[in-house]
Amino acid sequence: MGYQQNNLGVQLDWSDFDELDIHKQQNKSALQSFTLTRVGDLLNEPSEHNEWVINDLLLRGGFSLLAGKPKAGKSTLTRCLAQAVARGHEFLGRTVKQGGVLFFSLEDHRTMLKKEFQRLGADSEDKIWVHCGSVNGDRYGILERAIEAHEPSLVIIDTIFRFTRCFDTNSYTQVLEALTPVSDLARKTGVHILAVHHAGKSERADSLDSVLGSVAVHGSMDCTLLLRRTSEYRIIESQQRYGHDLPPTVLEYDPCTGWIESGSLLENIETQRLGSQILELLENADQALTEREIVDSVSGKTTMLRKSLRSLVESGKVNRSGTGQRGHAFLYSSIVE
Incomplete structure (x- = not known):
């Protein structure tokens, strides 16, 4: 560090000026990336065709949430989703575009994950890359480099706030700060990122209110999948920003293979x-x-x-x-x- 006495007798640290230069460069970059488009020009732009990882459910370049109480079956569902995308098999009654999957399993043991994928019939040909345990250091940078290296269609992060290290999920500001880099990365790379999170213990009239924490959690999402378990059924539904909502649907679970399939509508x-x-x-x-x-x-x-x-x-x-x-x-x- 370099210090210099100014004419006011205050000792200056040259690193302070270095930080100022960095902030100036960041602000300049932000200004350069900010543009305003007249609505007439916007209307004349060619329409983009939505591309789906899961038809009408998970949008390419989108950010989604899977929320449910502990033991509702979130991890089981995400493993089935990973296998379905890797092989291009139908999932929840909807067609799937085949592609690779990055699976961040931050709460499961490696041996358990191996056993469950074996039960699903996974093999060495499946393009699923897994990570078990915590992600330390520059987590967002690590995620971006992993996406660049493997070019997946889908990234699953189980659970999202263990990955982002946001421990106050009731804070609107902290939740936004944690989720925005993930959402931006999905848009930038064209990969769909599915975030797994917990639901609260109490039942709510509006299913979205069951998502634990600030409204910024589901407010940041293009799709929110809600999984709940009753004494008789496991039920899934979705609320979509794009595509069509999945109505409350009973899931059918095969204990021999570990596979979950879409069953009848709960209403029926x-x-x-x-x-x-x-x-x-x-x-x-x-x-x-x-x-x-x-x-x-x-x-x-x-x-x-x-x-x-x-x-x-x-x-x-x-x-x-x-x-x-x-x-x-x-x-x-x-x-x-």
């Missing part, structure tokens, strides 16, 4: 389940029941119960009588075959 399964309970209620009833009496007697969401009841009437399994007018409510009874 619930309609069928509630329909069976309504039929049982009507078959054991001494008289026809009103819709209100049915809704009060069967456990379930009112909207789903009403839909199930209409479906039973339309399919000829339940008889509906009455006018449905005030004082003359519809009455429902089972049809004896």
